[in-house]
Amino acid sequence: MQTRLEKKQESRRRILQSASKRLRREGLNGAGVASVMDDAGLTHGAFYSHFRNKGELARAALEEALLHNRKRWTGKWRDGSWSKHLSRLASRYLTTKHRDNPEDGCALAALCSEAARSDPDFQQAYETELLKTLRAIGGDIEADIEGQKRDDVLAFFSLVVGAIALSRAVSSEQLSNDILESAKEAAGKLVSGEIKNEH
Amino acid sequence: MQTRLEKKQESRRRILQSASKRLRREGLNGAGVASVMDDAGLTHGAFYSHFRNKGELARAALEEALLHNRKRWTGKWRDGSWSKHLSRLASRYLTTKHRDNPEDGCALAALCSEAARSDPDFQQAYETELLKTLRAIGGDIEADIEGQKRDDVLAFFSLVVGAIALSRAVSSEQLSNDILESAKEAAGKLVSGEIKNEH
DNA sequence: AGTTTGACATGATGCCCATCATACGAAATA
DNA sequence: TATTTCGTATGATGGGCATCATGTCAAACT
Numbered sequence: 001m002q003t004r005l006e007k008k009q010e011s012r013r014r015i016l017q018s019a020s021k022r023l024r025r026e027g028l029n030g031a032g033v034a035s036v037m038d039d040a041g042l043t044h045g046a047f048y049s050h051f052r053n054k055g056e057l058a059r060a061a062l063e064e065a066l067l068h069n070r071k072r073w074t075g076k077w078r079d080g081s082w083s084k085h086l087s088r089l090a091s092r093y094l095t096t097k098h099r100d101n102p103e104d105g106c107a108l109a110a111l112c113s114e115a116a117r118s119d120p121d122f123q124q125a126y127e128t129e130l131l132k133t134l135r136a137i138g139g140d141i142e143a144d145i146e147g148q149k150r151d152d153v154l155a156f157f158s159l160v161v162g163a164i165a166l167s168r169a170v171s172s173e174q175l176s177n178d179i180l181e182s183a184k185e186a187a188g189k190l191v192s193g194e195i196k197n198e199h
Numbered sequence: 200m201q202t203r204l205e206k207k208q209e210s211r212r213r214i215l216q217s218a219s220k221r222l223r224r225e226g227l228n229g230a231g232v233a234s235v236m237d238d239a240g241l242t243h244g245a246f247y248s249h250f251r252n253k254g255e256l257a258r259a260a261l262e263e264a265l266l267h268n269r270k271r272w273t274g275k276w277r278d279g280s281w282s283k284h285l286s287r288l289a290s291r292y293l294t295t296k297h298r299d300n301p302e303d304g305c306a307l308a309a310l311c312s313e314a315a316r317s318d319p320d321f322q323q324a325y326e327t328e329l330l331k332t333l334r335a336i337g338g339d340i341e342a343d344i345e346g347q348k349r350d351d352v353l354a355f356f357s358l359v360v361g362a363i364a365l366s367r368a369v370s371s372e373q374l375s376n377d378i379l380e381s382a383k384e385a386a387g388k389l390v391s392g393e394i395k396n397e398h
Numbered sequence: 399a400g401t402t403t404g405a406c407a408t409g410a411t412g413c414c415c416a417t418c419a420t421a422c423g424a425a426a427t428a
Numbered sequence: 429t430a431t432t433t434c435g436t437a438t439g440a441t442g443g444g445c446a447t448c449a450t451g452t453c454a455a456a457c458t
Contacts, residue, residue, distance in 0.1 A: 003425085003426090004424085004425055004426070004433090004434080004435075007425095007435080008434090008435065011435080011436090025316075026316060027312070027313060027316055029228050030316065032414080032415065032416085033415075033416060033417085034414090034415070034416090042435095042436070042437090043436070043437055043438075044415095044416085044417095044437090045417095045418090045419095045436065045437055045438070045439085046435065046436045046437070047416090047417090048417075048418080049434075049435055049436075050435090053416080053417080054415095054416065054417095102315070109312070110312060110315075111312055111368075112311060112312045112361070112364040112365060112368055113226070113308070113309060113310055113311045113312040113313055113364050113367075113368075114226060114312055114313055115367075115368035116301070116309075116364065116367035116368050117224075117225060117226055117229065120370060123368065123369065123370040124370050126368050126369065126370075127368075127369045127370050127371060127374065130365070130368075130369065131374075150377070150381075151377075151380070151381040151384060151385075152381070152385075154377060154378050154381035154382070155358065155362075155381040155382050155384070155385035157361070157365070158358055158359075158361035158362035158365055158378060158381070158382045158385075159354065159357055159358045159361055159385070159389075160357075160361070161361040161364065161365060162311070162356070162357035162358055162359070162360040162361025162362070162364065163354075163357035163361070165311040165312050165315065165360065165361065165364065166307075166311060166329070166356070166357055166360060168312075168314075168315035169310075169311055169312075169314035169315050169322065169325050169326075169329075170322065170325065170326045170329065171319060171322040171323050171325075171326050172326060175326065175330075178349070178350075178353060179353050179357060181350070182349075182350040182351070182353035182354040182357075183353070183354050183357045185350060185354070185391070186350075186351075186354035186357075186358070186389040189388055189389050189390075189391065190358075190385040190388050190389050191388075192384070192388065202455085202456090203403090203404075203405075203454085203455055203456070206405080206455095207404090207405065210405080210406090231444085231445065231446085232445075232446060232447085233444090233445075233446090241405095241406070241407090242406070242407050242408075243407090243408095243445095243446085243447090244406065244407055244408065244409085244447095244448090244449095245405065245406045245407070246446095246447090247447075247448080248404070248405055248406075249405090252446080252447080253445095253446065253447095
């Protein structure tokens with residue numbers, strides 16, 4: 001049997017899980033309190049003993065979403081050139097599977113245009129998660145990245161986020177696939193100078 | 200004095216004007232019937248003698264938005280290399296002014312993540328407008344573009360749309376500016392082979 | 399001039415949603 | 429065993445929103 005605290009934590013986990021999925025599939029407005037709680041097997045009234053309001057849930061769900069799958073697309077920069085590294089990451093990220101399953105995908109891409117219209121707290125969380133992701137792309141989850149490498153990573157992430165967003169926005173599957181393919185090919189080209197791998 | 204038809208057309212023009220601005224500043228959900236009609240100097244009830252429903256308005260407003268400012272960012276490919284051409288377009292598009300004034304900016308960027316969740320009719324319109332824009336980037340509003348040039352244009356547009364979206368989503372102005380700058384620098388690099396200007 | 403038309407206004411209607419008030423019941427505590 | 433605590437359920441409450449019903453008035457038409 002579970003203690004009361006454990007049960008609450010388990011409930012919170014389920015709420016965050018369903019919120020993070022709804023957030024990515026249906027956007028900031030789609031992730032309504034009632035539907036999220038329903039997914040979690042609870043009723044809407046129980047929501048407020050876990051979160052103060054919907055905004056707080058959205059922030060927590062964003063963090064939850066990125067916590068679990070940032071590693072899926074980034075990982076260490078082990079061997080090969082800097083350009084190859086970015087190419088490999090693009091190939092992992094720009095798949096039809098990712099495009100077709102936003103609820104398990106990258107929340108930064110799923111919300112890129114809506115985040116601009118969200119409240120300041122959410123934007124702050126978005127920026128924090130973005131920065132963590134940029135570091136992970138640079139090959140290191142911990143340290144800040146600088147200079148040319150930072151510029152490359154910024155442009156790289158703009159490219160792949162834009163490509164995923166456009167590939168989802170469009171109704172023809174052919175065009176959608178072409179967007180993903182062209183961005184994959186471009187990803188390795190946008191580095192300017194070669195950068196040494198210090199490992 | 201105006202005839203009745205002229206007055207109606209004038210009203211429709213004002214409705215579309217305010218809808219296209221609200222759509223870009225506040226998104227698909229923000230462009231509510233009441234607020235749009237209010238901007239146009241009318242009341243909500245009059246809406247339904249101009250459009251069948253909100254979805255039809257959204258489609259028309261998207262077209263309106265792109266009709267008026269596609270030329271601002273594209274224009275003819277006159278001289279210089281293909282790579283220079285794309286660089287120049289990126290410099291025109293990725294400005295802080297564009298970032299800070301979405302209501303006068305590119306609707307494809309403003310709605311890129313929400314469009315994925317819109318109804319099929321809207322997605323179809325989004326795709327149509329996107330294709331027109333890609334042709335204009337390629338230097339020609341009329342003809343379809345193909346092959347390597349098409350791939351370059353697809354990747355180019357993913358890059359600049361992603362950059363504008365991310366630059367708006369983030370709360371630090373420094374980071375936001377850096378995103379725009381890095382994408383501007385990257386834009387000219389993502390072409391693979393040189394392409395001849397047939398003019 | 400009398401009649402019809404249609405753009406527009408006012409005011410429902412009904413739905414969805416976030417939030418709150420209250421009640422229940424089981425676990426924790428005494 | 430008696431009492432307290434608190435996660436959850438039920439059921440308001442109120443606001444926002446799209447859509448529709450109805451009325452009005454001026455222009456168009458006969």
